[in-house]
Amino acid sequence: MTNYQGNMTIVSKRELVKDVYEMILEGDGASYIRAPGQFINIKINDSLQPYLRRPMSICDYDENHITLIFRVVGEGTKILAAKHIGEQLDCLIGLGNGFVDLDKKSAVVIGGGLGVPPMYKLAKELVKNGTKVTAILGFNSVSDVFYKEKFEQICPTYIATMDGSIGYKGTVVDVLENHQLEMEVYYSCGPEKMLDALALKYPENGYLSFEARMGCGFGACMGCSCKVKTKPYKRICVEGPVLLSSEVIVNG
Amino acid sequence: MANLRVKLPGLDMKNPVIPASGTFGFGYEFAKFYDINVLGSMMLKGTTLEPRYGNPLPRIAEGPSGMLNAIGLQNPGVEAVMNEELEKLRPLYTDKVIANIGGSAIDDYVETAKRLSTHDMVGALELNISCPNVHCGGIQFGTNPEMAAEVTKAVKAVSQKPVYVKLSPNVTDIVAMAKAVEAAGADGITMINTLVGMRFDIKTGKPIIANKTGGYSGPAIFPVALRMVYQVSQAVQIPVIGMGGIASGKDAIEMMIAGASAVAIGCQNLVDPYACPKIIDEMNDILEQMGIEDIHAIIGKSHQY
Numbered sequence: 001m002t003n004y005q006g007n008m009t010i011v012s013k014r015e016l017v018k019d020v021y022e023m024i025l026e027g028d029g030a031s032y033i034r035a036p037g038q039f040i041n042i043k044i045n046d047s048l049q050p051y052l053r054r055p056m057s058i059c060d061y062d063e064n065h066i067t068l069i070f071r072v073v074g075e076g077t078k079i080l081a082a083k084h085i086g087e088q089l090d091c092l093i094g095l096g097n098g099f100v101d102l103d104k105k106s107a108v109v110i111g112g113g114l115g116v117p118p119m120y121k122l123a124k125e126l127v128k129n130g131t132k133v134t135a136i137l138g139f140n141s142v143s144d145v146f147y148k149e150k151f152e153q154i155c156p157t158y159i160a161t162m163d164g165s166i167g168y169k170g171t172v173v174d175v176l177e178n179h180q181l182e183m184e185v186y187y188s189c190g191p192e193k194m195l196d197a198l199a200l201k202y203p204e205n206g207y208l209s210f211e212a213r214m215g216c217g218f219g220a221c222m223g224c225s226c227k228v229k230t231k232p233y234k235r236i237c238v239e240g241p242v243l244l245s246s247e248v249i250v251n252g
Numbered sequence: 253m254a255n256l257r258v259k260l261p262g263l264d265m266k267n268p269v270i271p272a273s274g275t276f277g278f279g280y281e282f283a284k285f286y287d288i289n290v291l292g293s294m295m296l297k298g299t300t301l302e303p304r305y306g307n308p309l310p311r312i313a314e315g316p317s318g319m320l321n322a323i324g325l326q327n328p329g330v331e332a333v334m335n336e337e338l339e340k341l342r343p344l345y346t347d348k349v350i351a352n353i354g355g356s357a358i359d360d361y362v363e364t365a366k367r368l369s370t371h372d373m374v375g376a377l378e379l380n381i382s383c384p385n386v387h388c389g390g391i392q393f394g395t396n397p398e399m400a401a402e403v404t405k406a407v408k409a410v411s412q413k414p415v416y417v418k419l420s421p422n423v424t425d426i427v428a429m430a431k432a433v434e435a436a437g438a439d440g441i442t443m444i445n446t447l448v449g450m451r452f453d454i455k456t457g458k459p460i461i462a463n464k465t466g467g468y469s470g471p472a473i474f475p476v477a478l479r480m481v482y483q484v485s486q487a488v489q490i491p492v493i494g495m496g497g498i499a500s501g502k503d504a505i506e507m508m509i510a511g512a513s514a515v516a517i518g519c520q521n522l523v524d525p526y527a528c529p530k531i532i533d534e535m536n537d538i539l540e541q542m543g544i545e546d547i548h549a550i551i552g553k554s555h556q557y
Contacts, residue, residue, distance in 0.1 A: 003284040005525060043523065048317040048471055048499075052523060092525070094284075213312045215319060216522035219281040221274070222297070222326045223312040225305070233305055233326065238281070 003095065003218060004032040007088040008066065016146040019072045020114070021081050024065055029091055031063050035098025036122040037209055037242050040066060041217035043090040044076045053092065054080070055217050055237070057189065059117035060124070069117040069146070095217050096241050099187055099207055106132040106182035110172050110198065112190025113139060116147060118209060122187055127154050134158070134181050138172035138190065141165050173197045199248040206245030212236040254539035255546040256532070258292070258514050260491050261414035261439040262376035263348055265292030268514035268547060269504065269532050272495050273298055273352035273378060274323065275521045278337040283344045285525045290532060293347055295516060296333070298354040298380050301364045303329035308462040313451040318470025318497070319519055320449050322463035325354045330364045338373055348375025350416070362406050369411040376413050379404065382420030382445035394420040394445075397432035404436035414439035416493065421480055422448050430484040441484060442493040442516065444477045469519045473497045478510045485511025486555055499527070501534020511552040
């Protein structure tokens with residue numbers, strides 16, 4: 001069995017910036033994660049409300065722990081943010097393809113907003129493998145910035161904000177265009193507009209991680225299928241969430 | 253152990269629990285969680301003659317105790333289902349499966365049924381004449397008794413396996429639909445498909461589902477399904493496979509008391525990938541607690557009232 005369902009215990013919770021929480025879960029299920037960029041699907045509570053699980057990216061993990069970072073945007077994340085340390089969550093783990101090709105000489109990791117978290121474990125793994133890594137993290141404003149110091153501890157890190165209140169004024173794509181960064185390959189996660197911009201400007205050698213509304217998260221319902229150039233369609237939850245920049249159909 | 257074995261046309265099942273079409277893919281995704289051989293049978297993802305991509309995203313929305321979907325019959329087409337999907341399933345599942353067939357015209361159903369019914373892994377066909385999410389995708393057959401009878405008759409004429417017809421709840425008189433397909437030769441009825449619904453974004457007023465409308469399923473529709481199975485199973489002689497919002501062994505037992513000869517589990521599989529094996533165990537436990545040795549003792553038990 002390659003997928004896991006079971007309980008994980010909340011062992012840490014803190015608000016990083018307004019409405020954005022870091023939560024650390026502990027349990028055996030963490031050992032089912034096979035690559036950075038895979039995701040977790042959480043049943044928020046035991047009742048029928050909310051009915052569906054909530055898919056979330058994984059920021060960091062080891063054999064026994066999973067770190068999540070999420071923003072409170074609706075009913076499910078509101079309930080999740082109100083959970084206490086010691087409470088358990090029913091989780092599906094081992095989902096999605098994750099990032100591959102982690103053995104290149106140089107790489108740029110690009111995160112936008114809540115697309116920043118999965119870049120963290122990825123950057124750590126790349127550095128461990130001897131890849132020269134640069135991080136570009138984009139946020140709306142200085143008040144939204146999180147994990148800046150954490151990234152700076154592992155690799156050179158550029159911050160971009162839309163209002164210029166910290167770092168570069170502009171988008172992560174602007175940073176990429178205006179700097180000569182060593183980039184045999186790049187990896188990115190963030191808003192669809194940002195991923196589309198990257199796919200258009202840098203169609204080669206990129207890995208883009210997408211999100212989608214999902215029914216199940218493990219390939220059964222076809223709720224998250226998207227058209228790609230390489231196949232009639234890929235399920236974001238199984239053949240994704242990471243797609244090649246060269247196969248993405250912008251606005252597809 | 254209570255006896256859970258049920259025999260229906262084309263299906264000799266060790267228990268009456270079947271994952272419903274569209275919530276189980278082609279089965280193999282669930283083998284990543286458990287040994288799917290515990291299942292009585294399984295209803296495959298709806299298959300059409302040609303490959304279909306389906307509807308634009310978003311295809312999923314949530315609601316009270318349920319979900320709205322408008323997938324739009326995404327599938328790789330009958331040839332790929334027979335040569336690729338079923339071959340992936342073959343090493344993982346030994347009992348007969350139920351192939352679900354969709355289409356836009358009678359000829360589509362007939363051609364797809366002709367091919368799928370020859371497959372050695374297929375024990376029966378399920379005609380989806382009730383998909384609410386495809387324009388000209390079968391719902392016109394599912395809301396008109398004459399057309400439902402016509403497509404049933406045409407498929408029966410070519411199928412080498414028993415044919416079940418999946419009924420839509422989005423009709424004025426579901427009993428009339430059931431009687432029409434029975435008279436046309438259907439070997440069984442599966443019911444209910446999803447209820448047509450909508451959700452809106454309150455800021456923009458835009459429907460959340462790109463297709464605008466979707467099919468609602470989940471525990472919210474369970475009482476509606478029970479009522480319809482109760483009515484139809486008393487009006488026809490052919491067996492009914494009951495579905496719609498079943499989320500526990502207790503629900504499954506209740507559905508059989510309403511008159512279902514077997515049950516299908518739909519979107520609970522999506523929320524809990526172990527839903528079917530849990531339901532099988534719970535059904536056995538409940539029957540033992542009630543001192544009932546054979547599941548047949550409860551089928552249609554409500555009909556005396």
